[in-house]
Amino acid sequence: MPPPNVTGSLHMGHAMFVTLEDIMVRYHRMKGRPTLWLPGTDHAGIATQLVVERMLASEGIKRVDLGRDEFVKRVWEWKEKYGGTITNQIKRLGASCDWNREHFTLDEQLSRAVVEAFVRLHEKGLIYQGSYMVNWSPSLQTAVSDLEVEYHEESGSLYYIKYRVAGGSKTDFLTIATTRLETLFGDVAIAVHPEDDRYSKYINRMAIVPMTYGRHVPIISDKHVDKEFGTGVLKISPGHDHNDYNLAKKLGLPILNVMNKDGTLNKVAGLYCGLDRFEARKKLWADLEDTGLAVKKEPHTLRVPRSQRGGEVIEPLVSKQFEKIYNHWLSNIKDWCISRQLWWGHRIPVWYIVGKDCEEEYIVARSYDEALGKALEKYGRNAKIYQDPDVLDTWFSSALWPFSTLGWPDVSTEDFRQFYPTSMLETGHDILFFWVARMVMMGIEFTGTVPFSHIYLHGLIRDPENLTNSCFHDFTSVRYPWTADEFSLLLGRKMSKTLGNVIDPLDTIKEYGTDALRFTLALGTAGQDLNLSMERLTSNKAFTNKLWNAGKFVLQNLPSQNDASVWENILSYKFDKEELLDILPLPERWVISKLHLLIDTVTASYDKFFFGDVGRETYNFFWGDFADWYIEASKARLSQSGSISEASVAQAVLLYVFENILKLLHPFMPFVTEELWQALPNRKEALIASPWPLTSLPRQTNSIKKFENLQALIRAIRNARAEYSVEPVKRISASIVANVEVTEYIMKEKVVLALLSRLDLQSIHFTDSPPGNADQSVHLVAGEGLEAYLPLADMVDITSEIQRLSKRLSKMQTEYDGLIARLSSPKFVEKAPEDIVRGVREKAVETEEKITLTKNRLALLESTALVT
Numbered sequence: 003m004p005p006p007n008v009t010g011s012l013h014m015g016h017a018m019f020v021t022l023e024d025i026m027v028r029y030h031r032m033k034g035r036p037t038l039w040l041p042g043t044d045h046a047g048i049a050t051q052l053v054v055e056r057m058l059a060s061e062g063i064k065r066v067d068l069g070r071d072e073f074v075k076r077v078w079e080w081k082e083k084y085g086g087t088i089t090n091q092i093k094r095l096g097a098s099c100d101w102n103r104e105h106f107t108l109d110e111q112l113s114r115a116v117v118e119a120f121v122r123l124h125e126k127g128l129i130y131q132g133s134y135m136v137n138w139s140p141s142l143q144t145a146v147s148d149l150e151v152e153y154h155e156e157s158g159s160l161y162y163i164k165y166r167v168a169g170g171s172k173t174d175f176l177t178i179a180t181t182r183l184e185t186l187f188g189d190v191a192i193a194v195h196p197e198d199d200r201y202s203k204y205i206n207r208m209a210i211v212p213m214t215y216g217r218h219v220p221i222i223s224d225k226h227v228d229k230e231f232g233t234g235v236l237k238i239s240p241g242h243d244h245n246d247y248n249l250a251k252k253l254g255l256p257i258l259n260v261m262n263k264d265g266t267l268n269k270v271a272g273l274y275c276g277l278d279r280f281e282a283r284k285k286l287w288a289d290l291e292d293t294g295l296a297v298k299k300e301p302h303t304l305r306v307p308r309s310q311r312g313g314e315v316i317e318p319l320v321s322k323q324f325e326k327i328y329n330h331w332l333s334n335i336k337d338w339c340i341s342r343q344l345w346w347g348h349r350i351p352v353w354y355i356v357g358k359d360c361e362e363e364y365i366v367a368r369s370y371d372e373a374l375g376k377a378l379e380k381y382g383r384n385a386k387i388y389q390d391p392d393v394l395d396t397w398f399s400s401a402l403w404p405f406s407t408l409g410w411p412d413v414s415t416e417d418f419r420q421f422y423p424t425s426m427l428e429t430g431h432d433i434l435f436f437w438v439a440r441m442v443m444m445g446i447e448f449t450g451t452v453p454f455s456h457i458y459l460h461g462l463i464r465d466p467e468n469l470t471n472s473c474f475h476d477f478t479s480v481r482y483p484w485t486a487d488e489f490s491l492l493l494g495r496k497m498s499k500t501l502g503n504v505i506d507p508l509d510t511i512k513e514y515g516t517d518a519l520r521f522t523l524a525l526g527t528a529g530q531d532l533n534l535s536m537e538r539l540t541s542n543k544a545f546t547n548k549l550w551n552a553g554k555f556v557l558q559n560l561p562s563q564n565d566a567s568v569w570e571n572i573l574s575y576k577f578d579k580e581e582l583l584d585i586l587p588l589p590e591r592w593v594i595s596k597l598h599l600l601i602d603t604v605t606a607s608y609d610k611f612f613f614g615d616v617g618r619e620t621y622n623f624f625w626g627d628f629a630d631w632y633i634e635a636s637k638a639r640l641s642q643s644g645s646i647s648e649a650s651v652a653q654a655v656l657l658y659v660f661e662n663i664l665k666l667l668h669p670f671m672p673f674v675t676e677e678l679w680q681a682l683p684n685r686k687e688a689l690i691a692s693p694w695p696l697t698s699l700p701r702q703t704n705s706i707k708k709f710e711n712l713q714a715l716i717r718a719i720r721n722a723r724a725e726y727s728v729e730p731v732k733r734i735s736a737s738i739v740a741n742v743e744v745t746e747y748i749m750k751e752k753v754v755l756a757l758l759s760r761l762d763l764q765s766i767h768f769t770d771s772p773p774g775n776a777d778q779s780v781h782l783v784a785g786e787g788l789e790a791y792l793p794l795a796d797m798v799d800i801t802s803e804i805q806r807l808s809k810r811l812s813k814m815q816t817e818y819d820g821l822i823a824r825l826s827s828p829k830f831v832e833k834a835p836e837d838i839v840r841g842v843r844e845k846a847v848e849t850e851e852k853i854t855l856t857k858n859r860l861a862l863l864e865s866t867a868l869v870t
Contacts, residue, residue, distance in 0.1 A: 003039065003099065004429045004437070005107065005400060007046035008081055009053050012091035014463040014523075014534065015430060017507040020095045021520045021670075022460055022613065023428045028098060028669035029608050032694040038421050039098065040407050042105035043089065045081075047347040047396045054080050054346075070345050070391070077346050091508065096516055096672040098690060103417075105407045107399045108348070115406035116348045116399045117368050119448060124366045129340070131324050131352075131361065139309050158304035162233070162297035163290060165192060168208040168218055176201065176209060176221070177297055179232040181304055183290075184282045186211060187260040187271045188239040189219055190250065196223035198234055212295045213286065214272065224249070263343075324350060324392070340395045347393030353377070356386040364390075401440035404453035413449075424454045431459040458611055461526065463505075463534050505534060517671035518542040524670050525617045545621060546674055549667070552629050553678040556660045559640050560653055563683045568650065575654035580700040587639075588751055590655045592709035593632040595701035596623060597659050602697050604666050613670075620666050628659055631713065638753040657682070662695050708747050712755065715748070715784040719759040719792065722780050726797045728760075734796040735765030737773040739789040745770070748788070778866040794866045804863050811856045814849055821846040 003023065006016060027039040054077045055065050065073050089104070105112060123129045161183050167174040176192060192209045194201040201221075208218040226249070227236050240250030241259040250257060260270045267282050269275045274282045290296035308315055324341040341350060353373040354360040358381070365380075365387065367373035377385040402410070408422050409415030423445070429438065438457060445453030510519050521542045526532035561568040576582050577594050586594070600623045607615040632655075639652040661682060668675040668689050679689035719736065728734065736759070738748060745768050748755065756763040767773070772781075772791060779791040794800060824830050824842055831839055 003041045003097075004433070005042045005044040005105075005403065006088050006092075007049050008043045008085040008088070008106070009046050009049045010043075010088040012088060012095075012507050014505060014507055016088070016092060017095055017519060018460055018463060018523050018532070019428060019430065020092055020097045021523045022458065024095070024097050024520075024672070025524060025613055025669040026426060026428065026458075026611075028672065028690065029694070031098075031690070032665065032668070032692060034693065036420065038100055038103070038417070040103050040105070041089070041092070041097070041099035041101060042107070042403075042407065043085065044396060044400055045106065045108045045347060047342055047344050047393060050077060050081070051344050051346040065345070073345055094508070094511065094516065096520065098672070103407070107396070107403075111409070112399060112402070112406045113348060115402050115410055116394065117351045118411045119398075119402055119444070120351055120394070121366055121368055122448070129324055131364065139314060152308055153305050154308055156304050156306045158302055158306070159299050160302035161287060161290075161299050163212055164295045164297060165209045165212065165235075165237075166295075167204055167221070168210055170207075174204075176204065176235045177233045178235050178237045180237060181302060182242070182283070183286050184267060184271070184274070184279050185239040185242040185260065186237065186286075187214060187267070187274070188241045188258045189237050190240060190255045190258055191219050191238040191253075192221045193224045193227050193236040193238055193249075194221065194234060195227045195229040196225060198227075198229040200234065212293070213274075213289060222253070224253070324352070338395075340398050341390075341392040342395050343391075344393050345391075347396065348399055350390045350392050350394055352390040353387040354390065355381055356388060397436055397440055400437060401444040402448075404441055404445055405449055410448065422449065422453070423451045426456050426458065427454040428458040428460065431461065434459065461532055463523075463532055510539065514539045514543045515546055515673075517546050517674045520672075521545065521617060521670050524613045526614055545625065546671065548625060548629060549663075549671075549674055550678070552624070552633060552660065553681065555633060556656050557681060559636075560657065560683060569683070571647070571650045572654045572657070575651060575658075577655075577658060578696070578699055580702075583700055583702055583705075586651060586655070588705060588709055588712070588747055589632060589635040589754060590651060591702055591705035593627060593659055594655060595703070595706050596627050597662055598699040598701040601662065601666070601695045601699065605694070605697050608669075616666075617670060620663065620670075624663050624667075628663065632656075632659065634758055635751075635754045638757045664689060665692065665695055711744065711785050711788055712748060712751060715782075715788055715790060716755065716758045718782040718784045719761070719790060722782060722792055723760065723797065726780070726794075726803070728797045730760065732797075733760055733762040733765075735767075735793055736761050737767045737769060737779070737791040739769055739772060739791065741770065741787050744788050778862075780862075794863065798863075800863050800866055804860065807856055807860050807863070811853065811860065814853050814856065818846065818849045818853060821849060 004019060010016075023039060027037055031037045051065075054073075057080065058065065058068070058076070068076065085106075093101075120129065158181055160179050160181055162177055162179050163183075163186070164175040165178055166172075167176065176194075178192070180186070189211050194205065196202070196205070204221045205223045207221050209221050211217045211219055224236075227234070238246045238249060238255065240246045240255060240257045242261065247257070249255075258270060260267055261279065262268050265279050267274050267277050267279065271277075271282065274286065277285065287296060287299065306315055324339075351366060351368065351373075353365045353367065353370070355363050355365070355377055365373045365376050367376060370387075370389070373387055373389075374385075377387045399406075404424055404427075405418065405422055408418040410418060410422075412418070427438065427441070441453050445451060507519060518539055519542075522534065522538045523532065525538075525542075561572070563569070583591050583594060600619060604616050604619055607613070607619070636652040636656055639648040661679065664675045664679050668679075672690070676689045679685060679692075715738070723734070733756075738745070740748060749768055752766055753763065755761060756766060772789075773779070775793055776791050778795065779793045780797070782790040782792065784790060821842055825839075825846060
């Protein structure tokens with residue numbers, strides 16, 4: 003399980019991953035495969051420290067006032083009291099995890115793994131200490147990952163300033179454009195392009211940095227300066243810009259930091275020392291205007307870096323950090339800053355020697371005692387040590403998750419030997435770089451093996467009217483189960499509290515039930531984000547109710563468990579061989595054949611991770627075939643008194659089909675399916691532990707076609723009854739016209755036909771030619787070689803119906819005449835908008851067709867009345 007933050011509360015993203023992972027786990031468990039789904043939570047360094055700091059602030063207490071040890075103690079107390087919220091909520095979703103193996107990233111075992119990983123990487127030279135340009139969060143007082151910085155297009159200003167050339171006249175100056183005025187105190191050079199004729203005479207001279215009491219910096223040339231961009235002059239502030247930092251390192255320029263870690267300017271800024279960075283910007287521009295060094299200020303759209311955590315503007319800042327060389331997911335090698343200036347987390351296992359330069363002399367060890375031993379050996383018996391105050395980036399520990407949770411570095415543990423490497427990682431596509439890539443690299447580094455063979459990346463939950471895409475990857479050969487057209491869909495809105503379009507899963511569960519929510523979330527197409535709507539939830543709640551009611555019907559029509567002889571008869575029916583299907587009546591052969599086809603199709607879809615297909619196919623079979631047709635057809639046998647064998651075959655098939663439907667749906671809807679399963683007689687084990695249905699069972703396509711013919715006949719009769727408004731309780735007669743073969747199997751199901759079509763059983767006639775009263779009957783064509791004639795006199799009061807249709811015909815004729823009159827008017831046709839004219843024409847055609855049909859029906863009724 004992707005470990006959610008211990009500070010978290012359930013949202014639809016959690017509901018999505020729990021649903022998908024639980025589907026996978028329940029399916030493979032039922033298939034008999036040894037299955038481990040390992041849950042846990044992440045200590046969430048920044049988020050958790052923020053929560054506790056805010057709690058303390060409400061009491062008027064600051065973190066620094068408590069000291070590190072007491073503060074960490076308070077965080078642990080908070081974690082014990084509130085840290086289980088997300089876990090308990092996930093359990094409400096039905097997550098069938100191995101909860102006895104639940105882990106927390108600060109557990110003793112996982113902490114041991116983190117230290118071991120750090121030490122091994124340091125020993126290989128892959129972790130080092132040095133100055134590094136980081137994304138600094140002044141309010142959080144820590145560096146944040148590049149991946150935790152979001153860039154926003156925002157309105158701002160572009161400032162143009164004069165930098166005078168030392169020793170030159172008043173006209174000798176360079177104009178520089180900048181969006182961050184306050185960083186000029188950190189300028190160490192001015193750069194121009196070596197072939198820029200405007201400034202070539204100034205190269206190798208000195209420029210005076212404004213408002214610094216005459217501090218000089220060199221004017222240098224560099225071919226990377228874009229002479230067409232802005233003024234063609236670049237100020238180099240390597241302490242506050244990533245590009246400038248890299249350029250300064252290349253050219254050997256000094257690095258000057260002008261900012262404190264709380265976002266105020268330091269003593270390098272002179273008179274501006276102590277001012278907040280944004281206050282300093284305003285004051286500095288006003289002073290530049292007063293001194294004549296300000297050229298102009300113009301509106302400018304900025305690409306502003308903001309922290310994902312608090313939304314504040316991130317400040318590029320040079321700081322001493324520990325870093326790990328990290329391949330940024332198949333793009334470019336980039337150092338990953340793994341140290342964070344926090345108190346909550348895995349303390350970096352680095353110790354410094356009192357009295358020694360901490361940048362030159364430090365010890366990496368697995369424990370304090372080991373570090374002290376190394377220090378005494380190297381620096382003498384009086385050496386004293388202290389630990390680095392920083393903690394590791396949270397993603398460092400979660401990168402070890404697939405194997406640290408299984409016992410690593412002890413590779414002899416039973417779980418590690420049996421379950422590593424794992425089969426499946428399921429997670430959101432938005433943390434592909436944060437987490438997935440790092441787990442892959444750490445897995446290869448420490449175990450020599452990729453930590454999972456498949457990665458399923460689910461999409462985001464979005465508005466009903468929006469759509470975007472997610473991905474599914476086979477790790478050994480990347481697969482994309484969607485078309486190019488799907489990628490062209492417009493991105494939709496992500497659900498957020500700001501937009502007011504958030505659906506709370508806990509509220510959803512209260513109103514619709516967990517099963518309906520899970521089923522809705524799982525119906526998305528692989529490769530696409532899910533558009534969640536109340537209509538879908540309402541529909542799937544109705545599906546859950548339908549399943550429950552079908553279960554009640556099956557249970558009510560099964561004999562008492564004490565009736566041994568009847569149960570012996572029911573259980574004697576087997577459906578795993580072709581010859582066993584041959585002895586069944588047509589509806590039973592049909593529904594079992596359809597079920598066996600469904601099992602094969604659904605199993606294949608489960609294996610391909612096409613869960614949306616599984617849900618839709620099972621839904622359609624249960625509702626469209628089993629509930630709407632077979633349950634209704636079974637009533638013909640269950641109601642026949644005195645025929646034990648007739649009832650037994652229906653009971654056996656009802657039980658067989660329904661229990662297999664429960665198995666197929668169980669991974670999606672665990673609560674209702676388990677409840678219904680355990681209510682069925684003779685259950686020896688829970689549904690969660692029952693075996694998956696067998697595949698490649700017999701099916702009779704010919705029986706399916708025959709029953710579909712019967713269905714078509716029943717539908718045609720039902721439609722005719724509805725068209726003529728026949729009372730539901732009224733039984734009517736019918737003549738069925740078919741060839742010998744069709745007549746034979748339809749006649750055998752005469753009782754089913756009568757029951758489902760509301761026909762008078764004694765007045766159903768089978769013939770191979772139209773009956774004598776065909777001209778006074780409604781003629782129905784159900785299919786090739788299968789027709790029916792329904793006497794009109796049986797269905798309606800002919801006189802009343804003639805009167806009703808005559809009135810309706812008169813009204814339609816008046817409407818039609820009006821439409822034709824409009825279309826005959828040149829004024830209307832020439833001046834009305836084209837779409838209006840087109841609409842009137844279409845309406846006229848439609849009305850004319852209705853008039854023709856009504857006239858034909860009137861003619862039939864009048865001829866019938868005349869005969870009568």
